[in-house]
Amino acid sequence: MTNGDLRLGRCGACGGGEVYRGEYVAQGGLRPAGAGAFGAKQAVFDAFVCAVCGHTQLHVRLDARMSSHIRGKLTWIPPQQGMG
Numbered sequence: 001m002t003n004g005d006l007r008l009g010r011c012g013a014c015g016g017g018e019v020y021r022g023e024y025v026a027q028g029g030l031r032p033a034g035a036g037a038f039g040a041k042q043a044v045f046d047a048f049v050c051a052v053c054g055h056t057q058l059h060v061r062l063d064a065r066m067s068s069h070i071r072g073k074l075t076w077i078p079p080q081q082g083m084g
């Protein structure tokens with residue numbers, strides 16, 4: 001059993017063991033919902049893809065500028081109680 005994180009090599013959706021790693025370049029950028037191109041910053045993601053069901057997990061490559069973009073522009077979701 002895993003926590004569903006595809007980086008561990010097991011698909012959290014179908015349970016399969018065929019997870020592959022690649023990269024995904026977001027040409028349209030990472031931006032606030034509804035902001036359009038003006039608020040976008042191009043991002044590169046490490047992509048973990050299940051070859052059985054297609055479930056995909058993305059992790060943006062972080063540096064100081066990307067972290068600042070995320071914290072300053074995107075919508076923060078406060079941690080929910082009772083889900084841990």
Ligand SMILES: [Zn+2]
Pocket residue numbers: 011012013014015016050051052053054055
């Ligand atoms: Zn799968």
